[in-house]
Amino acid sequence: MADWNRRTVLQGIGAGFAGSALIGQAQAQNGPKRKLGYAIVGLGSYATRQIMPQFKNCEYARLVALVSGTPEKLERYGAEYGVPRTHRYSYADYDKLRNNPDIDVVYVVLPNSMHAEYSIRASRAGKHVMCEKPMAVSVAECQAMIEAARAANRKLMIGYRCHFEPHNLRSVELVKTGFVGRPTLITAEHGFFAQPGQWRLDRPMSGGGSLMDIGIYSLNAARYLAGEEPMELVATEYTDRTDPRFRNVEDRIDFQLKFPSGVIANCVSSYSSGHNAFRVTGTKGWVGMEPATSYEGQKLFTRTGGDTEQVSVSTPRKNQFVAQLDHLPESILTGIPLRASGEEGLRDMRLIEAIYRSARERRAVSLA
Amino acid sequence: MADWNRRTVLQGIGAGFAGSALIGQAQAQNGPKRKLGYAIVGLGSYATRQIMPQFKNCEYARLVALVSGTPEKLERYGAEYGVPRTHRYSYADYDKLRNNPDIDVVYVVLPNSMHAEYSIRASRAGKHVMCEKPMAVSVAECQAMIEAARAANRKLMIGYRCHFEPHNLRSVELVKTGFVGRPTLITAEHGFFAQPGQWRLDRPMSGGGSLMDIGIYSLNAARYLAGEEPMELVATEYTDRTDPRFRNVEDRIDFQLKFPSGVIANCVSSYSSGHNAFRVTGTKGWVGMEPATSYEGQKLFTRTGGDTEQVSVSTPRKNQFVAQLDHLPESILTGIPLRASGEEGLRDMRLIEAIYRSARERRAVSLA
Numbered sequence: 107m108a109d110w111n112r113r114t115v116l117q118g119i120g121a122g123f124a125g126s127a128l129i130g131q132a133q134a135q136n137g138p139k140r141k142l143g144y145a146i147v148g149l150g151s152y153a154t155r156q157i158m159p160q161f162k163n164c165e166y167a168r169l170v171a172l173v174s175g176t177p178e179k180l181e182r183y184g185a186e187y188g189v190p191r192t193h194r195y196s197y198a199d200y201d202k203l204r205n206n207p208d209i210d211v212v213y214v215v216l217p218n219s220m221h222a223e224y225s226i227r228a229s230r231a232g233k234h235v236m237c238e239k240p241m242a243v244s245v246a247e248c249q250a251m252i253e254a255a256r257a258a259n260r261k262l263m264i265g266y267r268c269h270f271e272p273h274n275l276r277s278v279e280l281v282k283t284g285f286v287g288r289p290t291l292i293t294a295e296h297g298f299f300a301q302p303g304q305w306r307l308d309r310p311m312s313g314g315g316s317l318m319d320i321g322i323y324s325l326n327a328a329r330y331l332a333g334e335e336p337m338e339l340v341a342t343e344y345t346d347r348t349d350p351r352f353r354n355v356e357d358r359i360d361f362q363l364k365f366p367s368g369v370i371a372n373c374v375s376s377y378s379s380g381h382n383a384f385r386v387t388g389t390k391g392w393v394g395m396e397p398a399t400s401y402e403g404q405k406l407f408t409r410t411g412g413d414t415e416q417v418s419v420s421t422p423r424k425n426q427f428v429a430q431l432d433h434l435p436e437s438i439l440t441g442i443p444l445r446a447s448g449e450e451g452l453r454d455m456r457l458i459e460a461i462y463r464s465a466r467e468r469r470a471v472s473l474a
Numbered sequence: 475m476a477d478w479n480r481r482t483v484l485q486g487i488g489a490g491f492a493g494s495a496l497i498g499q500a501q502a503q504n505g506p507k508r509k510l511g512y513a514i515v516g517l518g519s520y521a522t523r524q525i526m527p528q529f530k531n532c533e534y535a536r537l538v539a540l541v542s543g544t545p546e547k548l549e550r551y552g553a554e555y556g557v558p559r560t561h562r563y564s565y566a567d568y569d570k571l572r573n574n575p576d577i578d579v580v581y582v583v584l585p586n587s588m589h590a591e592y593s594i595r596a597s598r599a600g601k602h603v604m605c606e607k608p609m610a611v612s613v614a615e616c617q618a619m620i621e622a623a624r625a626a627n628r629k630l631m632i633g634y635r636c637h638f639e640p641h642n643l644r645s646v647e648l649v650k651t652g653f654v655g656r657p658t659l660i661t662a663e664h665g666f667f668a669q670p671g672q673w674r675l676d677r678p679m680s681g682g683g684s685l686m687d688i689g690i691y692s693l694n695a696a697r698y699l700a701g702e703e704p705m706e707l708v709a710t711e712y713t714d715r716t717d718p719r720f721r722n723v724e725d726r727i728d729f730q731l732k733f734p735s736g737v738i739a740n741c742v743s744s745y746s747s748g749h750n751a752f753r754v755t756g757t758k759g760w761v762g763m764e765p766a767t768s769y770e771g772q773k774l775f776t777r778t779g780g781d782t783e784q785v786s787v788s789t790p791r792k793n794q795f796v797a798q799l800d801h802l803p804e805s806i807l808t809g810i811p812l813r814a815s816g817e818e819g820l821r822d823m824r825l826i827e828a829i830y831r832s833a834r835e836r837r838a839v840s841l842a
Contacts, residue, residue, distance in 0.1 A: 290746050291728070291744065291747060291749070293661065293663075293740070340710055341708075342730045342738055344732060358658060358738060360738050369712075374740065378658050389667070389747055391748075468706075468838035470710070
């Protein structure tokens with residue numbers, strides 16, 4: 107299915123044009139083969155429960171291959187999604203993805219510390235890469251991933267599904283168009299109860315605690331709601347090291363981001379309480395969501411002139427998962443600019459490293 | 475009306491007993507003269523619009539004297555509240571309060587930088603003192619106020635009306651009795667739009683910006699909701715110094731308090747956006763108010779098991795203003811322990827100085 111030459115031409119055509127105008131063109135030129143093939147790497151609960159069921163609703167993406175270390179999973183999900191044995195891989199066979207022309211995109215849904223290695227090997231195999239957040243566990247790894255994709259002339263996207271979620275997009279638009287006036291405060295709070303025994307609590311797998319896993323939603327939301335990059339931050343950590351869950355990862359780490367325009371973001375990251383909300387307050391009122399970044403059930407509220415209202419956002423044709431899965435192939439096929447690129451993931455990782463440093467050194471960290 | 479010997483006896487009787495049991499006793503012994511007399515010092519909008527209209531509902535307090543630098547105000551409010559000319563004072567005559575036995579309590583409602591001087595002079599005049607928040611503009615001033623009241627053997631109370639507000643009290647009780655489980659996060663957000671020309675924007679009068687004025691509600695609420703004292707804090711300030719309102723006071727200063735039990739409080743203080751809310755999240759759910767510390771209209775919400783509910787709090791016989799005005803005389807008459815004492819005001823002032831220091835030095839400040 108992959109047709110690199112044709113796609114290269116399309117990317118050239120697409121350069122400098124608005125993406126939407128090109129969708130029809132891509133469809134027309136790509137004809138019935140407009141869907142690019144994904145290999146899913148790592149068959150954990152997020153991949154199998156959230157991502158894989160969405161392909162049936164995709165316009166540009168289809169599931170063509172599976173990678174897992176568990177033969178039973180390959181058998182079960184291979185059968186469920188009609189992925190033939192020739193397209194099921196163990197990690198030992200991972201580099202053989204290179205030889206499968208049906209695979210256009212490799213979607214890395216592994217524990218955080220494996221993101222860099224498996225993304226880089228996918229780029230070197232000539233595949234486009236979608237990688238789950240957090241992009242990796244260090245700035246150095248993120249840079250290596252970007253470089254590998256660049257060297258292979260392939261795209262690299264990070265799984266920031268909220269960039270495609272309609273209520274989040276509407277919130278960003280309301281802020282950008284002045285609904286709240288000049289923004290002064292962003293609060294972004296994310297947390298859940300970490301269960302003992304999960305890989306997320308094992309630093310060699312996770313690279314860190316709640317910040318890497320759920321606090322990154324607070325961080326990323328603060329940035330897309332502010333529409334600018336922070337210039338300074340301070341952070342406070344609290345972890346009960348006698349709790350067996352938190353022997354080598356942090357429980358809670360809250361941070362304040364200071365943006366050049368003057369907006370301050372108070373962000374929460376927790377493994378020991380439930381939070382899923384943000385609010386942008388400005389000189390005229392506020393826009394807020396709760397839940398904000400959940401898989402479904404988002405609610406958007408606004409307040410101006412003393413009245414709080416729930417804003418109904420029309421259900422789009424594509425939910426956030428479908429829109430994310432479709433976006434990378436559409437960008438490949440049509441040349442529309444890639445949202446949630448590797449550079450976006452790198453920006454968050456730089457801030458994550460700075461947040462850890464601020465909490466450790468108990469001082470503000472400049473981000474100039 | 476003042477009868478120091480009788481009250482001293484009552485205080486002795488009251489020591490070691492629950493206050494409520496003594497109210498009837500105080501009423502009985504004090505007979506029809508159970509109301510102590512207040513002098514209101516400073517006839518600005520808070521005094522005249524919020525405080526003075528409440529005396530008619532008080533059980534232990536009555537308005538007997540007025541102090542103002544504006545003869546028209548003395549005339550107008552003297553007439554309105556039936557305060558005879560003999561009980562109306564200019565600031566030049568302030569120390570003559572000493573000679574008026576009808577005055578038991580002096581309530582200082584002046585700009586912040588005048589709190590210490592006028593409270594200390596009232597103590598020295600042998601009067602009990604109620605002083606508005608912030609208690610003063612420095613730790614040193616607060617200490618001098620406490621010492622002056624101690625030396626005069628008179629009481630000193632700070633106008634923390636939220637300590638008497640039923641929804642706030644119910645929130646504290648819910649947290650204390652485990653409704654939210656183990657608390658992990660407190661958010662407390664207060665702000666309003668400072669109008670040009672107000673004394674609060676003039677540092678020599680105000681001693682500081684939003685933190686002194688409205689952010690102190692976030693600070694104080696974080697402390698009473700946590701039920702413990704913070705051990706460390708970090709703060710971030712943003713002030714547009716080109717805005718003529720903020721030439722010498724801060725606009726926004728947000729701070730994180732870290733408490734010994736592990737709860738972290740994210741607090742907001744703003745002069746350029748509206749905020750009036752808090753929320754305490756724990757391992758089982760949350761308790762929150764919005765508005766939280768307004769003059770009226772408080773709303774209390776809780777969330778556990780996925781359900782958010784508004785909690786109705788029965789309207790008490792005394793609103794927060796009346797309960798505050800009554801509390802000091804009741805404590806004087808019956809010996810019940812004083813809530814919102816000078817020591818409470820001093821604790822906030824120590825933290826306010828630490829918050830300013832943290833923002834200035836861009837580092838965490840230990841509060842050991």
